Amino acid sequence: MFATSSDDTSTGEASSAPLIGFGIAWALFWILLTTVSVQDQLRQGNPDIWKPLLWEGSSFVVASAIAWTQWQRARHLDPLLARPWRWFGRNLQWLPVVAPAFVFMVFALRHGVYALLGQTYVHEGWGTVLRYESLKFSMFYLLFAAIVFGIRSHAALSNARARVEREQGLSQRAQLLQLTQQIEPHFLFNALNTIASTIHTDPSLADALMTKLAALLRATTDLARQPQTTLDEELRLLEGYAAIMHERFSDRVSVKFEVDPGTRSCRVPTLVLQPLLENAFRHGVERRLQLTTIVVRTARAGGRLQLEVRDDAGVMVAAPVFGVGLSNLQQRLLASYGTRASLTLHALEPAGVAARIELPCEC
Secondary structure, three states: OOOOOOOHHHHHHHOHHHHHHHHHHHHHHHHHHHHHHHHHHHHOOOOOOHHHHHHHHHHHHHHHHHHHHHHHHOHHHHHHOOOHHHHHHHHHOOHHHHHHHHHHHHHHHHHHHHHHOOOOOOOOOHHHHHHHHHHHHHHHHHHHHHHHHHHHHHHHHHHHHHHHHHHHHHHHHHHHHHHHHHHHHHHHHHHHHHHHHHHOOOHHHHHHHHHHHHHHHHHHHHHHOOOEEEHHHHHHHHHHHHHHHHHHOOOOEEEEEEEOHHHOOOEEEOOOOHHHHHHHHHHOHHHOOOOEEEEEEEEEEOOEEEEEEEEOOOOOOOOOOOOHHHHHHHHHHHHHHHHHOEEEEEEOOOOOEEEEEEEEOEO
């Protein structure tokens, strides 16, 4: 009688709640009809309430059987939900057959029960009965077909939304993984350059740096499998990177960490601070011989997490252009938080640059 999905495993699951509601409404509808029929019987002074119970009960049984049969046979019509006229047309094509079948089955049941009770079921001529009952059934058919169309459309829309959300989630995770993997070779290249510069001049130092790099890469590999980590784990990774770089520039750099203890449990994108510290080394420490002080700060203001890496050596042009590392980081922030996160550069006085990240503090 009504159409359902062409794929029971998708829209069928999505529509289970509406179907339960529909089943309850269907039962209540027939209870109401039966109650009205019984009251009419009693109002007419006829105590045989079994008769209206039989009349409405037979209609309920046959109508439910037809509805269930059509429900099972019409699953292939869900692709037509976007074209309602075709959907209804395919459903209504069964009506000239279903309506008279309904009438004959209902009256067959009534005649059978009356005969078992030794009585005769009296009604108008078959021509009149067929016209009247078929018309009444057709009205119900159209009404419930419209209801089921709404249920199927809602289920299909919910399923489509869920599928889009799943696809967006998979796409976002793939994008974040790709961006994280792009960071690793870039970071590895710079770290190996640092170690390479000491191999001939100080082999023991190179060996010590290689040991630290191995530990750092193990941590990086573990974290890269996760789009996010805690700020506490991120700071440990950053301290490992700072230790390697400090071995190379021991007399030219001082790295300080000013960490708000309340921020350590906040979740942040993996490797969110490493590009900022690397940027400070590349554009600050490596370009001058004097001591450069780098400060890593974290703070929490309400539901916002503030991260900052600042140095007193960098020089920022009027319209700074992000390089590979910062551009990559900016894309990751956008993919994870949209407009709720920001990455900005600020010139300091008398010299230096502060790179700041603001994002939601999720613990």
